Amino acid sequence: MNKTPLLIVTGVAVFGTLASPPPPAAATLEPRRTGALARFEQQEIVWHGCRKGPDDAAGRRLDAARARCAEITVPLDYARPDGRTIKVAMSRLEATAPGRRRGVLLINPGGPGVPGLSQVLIGSAMPEVAARYDLIGMDPRFVGRSGGASVGCRWDTGTFVRSAGPSRATFDEGVTAMRRLAAGCAGSDHGMLPHASTRNTARDMDLIRAALGAPKLSYLGVSYGTYLGAVYLRMFPGRADRFVLDSAVDPDAYGPGLLRPAGPAMEAALRAWAAWAATRHDRLRLGATAGRVLATVDRIARAAGRRPLRVGPHRVGASVLPYVLAARLADDGEEAYASLAADVALLRQAARGARVTPAASLDLLLTDALTGAGEGFDRAGTPVLCADRAASRDPGTYFRDIEAHRADEPLFGPMTRNISPCAFWPTAPAEPPTDVRTDAPALIVGAAGDPWTPHTGQRAMRRALSGSRMITLRGAYRHGVFLAAGAPCVDTAVTRYLSGGVLPAADTTCTRNGAGG
Template sequence: MRRGKTAAIGAAAVLAGVLVAGAQPAAGTARDGAAGSGSAGAGPERFERQRAVWHRCQDGPDDAAGKQLDEAGARCAEITVPLDYSRPDGRTVKIALSRLKAGDPRRRRGALLYNPGGPGVPAASLIVQLGRAAPEVAARYDLIGMDPRFVGRSTPLNCSWPVTGIGSAGPDRRSFDRTAALAEDLASRCAAHREVLPHASTRNTARDMDVIRSVLGEPKLSYLGSSYGTYLGAVYLQLFPGRADRVVFDSSLNPDLYGPDLMRTTGPAVTEVLKDWAAWAARRHDRYRLGSDAAEVLAVVNRIGRAAARRPLKVGRHRVDGRVLPMLLWNVTAGDDDEAYASFAADVRVLRDAARGVTVTPTPVLEGVLAGLPAPDADGYFSAQTAIQCADRAVSRDPETYYRDIRAHRADEPLFGPLTRNLTPCSFWPVAPAEPPTKIRNDVPVLMVGATGDPAATYPGQLAMHRALTGSRLVPLRGAFRHTVYGGLFAPRNACIDAIVDRYLTDGALPARGTACS
């Protein structure tokens, strides 16, 4: 994925609060994994025994993703699952699937389901990219894509939000109150869907995965998940520990904190990425003229922040104030390679000049993000994403909790704290979660990989997942400041990581303890 697209998606994801503490009763693995009518685990036999009717994927002449799937030889299907697994005879929803059959049928091992993260990312179309990135894996496995419930083509949920999220709390109480009012308004627009909202949870998506496994006729399911996909995978392992084959987590989230407020832990990690970029820019001072050492470069960024807090910066046809600026600076997380860092340096030069009062033209990346921030959530992506998070964990409904937290961290997190620690629509959500959060604790074998400088799936969070999964093996990519590390799917490739993951998926060989890449 090119840096411009990654940056735009990253800023928009921050708006929705992609990335809480509280009591987490144990999931009850044996009970939740049991099949049968009324069970909290797999659906009753009428769902497990349904037959998938595979067909062409393209749905109309404008369906580019479906056309790409067809051209790659994939096929698509829809299956039926319960809206509420505790009421299997009640309302149902449709789940859209894609399948790219193993390239070498004689060596086929089974089915591998891929979830790239989110939450709320339509994943059915992404198996083509996975197959290209990992041809040996694609030779051994049927690659399975799934649009999670209420996402993409799976009985979509759309609250018709006029914007894609609430963004940063900004520099003062007045700007915080504006975001709180916006969050309350967005939540109210989802009230019409109150009957389905409690069932948008990751637990139910994991149950849907096991219905898919059964429909495919697979005794066990292999899995590759990145970012949020690691939490989904961990929940699946907790509910169905005996039905997992080979499992890979790329950039794991902290399973004890996952939920609407998980982003509050990411500010320091993003600041470290900013410092790494500043050192990179300083080594190229003759080209970018942002400072001859990292401290000087960071001082430029801080001056931009102070200027935007005083009055909005004019950036082309846009105005950048203290609420918008942190989302533009978040673009530093788009990648740690030269191309991404150079693009971010160009952004900072534009913002520096705007802070000086110079007439500027935004870079294509800045223009894309600034144009997208006020745009409506036309396809429901962010309202569905928020619905999943709100169904997973309840959060404080007192805005003062968030404002106190932001104030407490203004000194040590001046740029990103008001963004990452802000409230979300979940504080005003019209319904409560139907179930408690899943307590992740099991010994299922898992290969975990991730960057030590990951700005979204922070390394302490990866370690928390590693501790929760006592059968896991963690291979860190040291010295890297990127989110996701396998296959070059969303970040630069690393040959060491790719070789370890490919070997495990094809041969089942977990690396020795203490293995690391750099």
């Protein structure tokens, strides 16, 4: 996921449902390639400008940075390489020091469902890395400019990450909504849905590597991108060079139920923000103690549970409020915390019946969450989640899980444990989940208080990748740390590894001021 979770989520388009028991055997190494794939590996790449029209701001920025774009042809179904094909869009920013060039570094921003072409632009923030690598951005299959866009879901809502609300009745309303959203995806080409998987995206990455003539691929992935990177490491260990995984997901939990363990981490992040707000009570007036700030939030939540709050043109009910708060908690910086405080103050007024107008940032967040007018990353990402791992199709399973944790996860548990469209998906995964366990080296970095991909899951990724090393940023409650957390201990270690190949000697922890252990 980017620093704004999706999705959602943006960056974290990782959604909460209970997964069905995995198949008996988990997919692991990629079978030996056949000659049928040679034509894809040897295809000529035709580079061109990135801007697609006068309103293409992203393409204009890429062109201004002297990046180039292209499309490669890949099989829709790698088991049938002579069958249907699709196009995958990519961008490249060439190494700034050609004489020191090491290879190619592919960057994935998370999601799933987030376009990646613009990721090459972060080269300006890591000049030593940009000197050594051609930076590669990629819109994963069925996302952005890549082929198979018909797989994207047709919804009038921006995200399905919704809370079940306070009762069985509100949960049942959500079940009806999720069934409708799944039908909005079922209207696409059913034959393509099973091929939206992470395993196929990893295969696409390897074809990009081959078409570029690179013997190995280096990689930087955030949030969902850490799972994609781990899948590539497992499937193609001999073709992986230097891999960095930022804010890692639990590889055994990844799929429709990825958010399920995140409720306690979100509650902890909310408490950390509340403590910050309490020290500024003379200005914010949200509560003089963390407990009183949390009581303010609770009163807002109770009011939204009785009747949706009127926030400009939006209606913020119990199903949406937890997502709005959790999205803001993805960043623990001073500016982000102040923005959340302003949102809470506004929502408190709305809870009291006042007519309020949201600030531009809150209006954008609500537009993305409530309408089909936003970026809609999880409309593209949902087919990936549902193709990667099957979900339980029994609504009662989700409700019982929510009720069992309602006391200790009162605000976020009904969201992270809620049902999703995958419970009503029209097709089954074409392959079992990937067992990512491998001794291939990698560097894993993350915040100890990450609300979207909890530290327990980051540690699970570390155990699965036995050849990796892990750096944990203590005292941080954010999603995404490299170049985003103001933590030199993380930024220096990642740069050192990518540019020089030096992994830390052991797992370490550090703080933003540099203190480590």
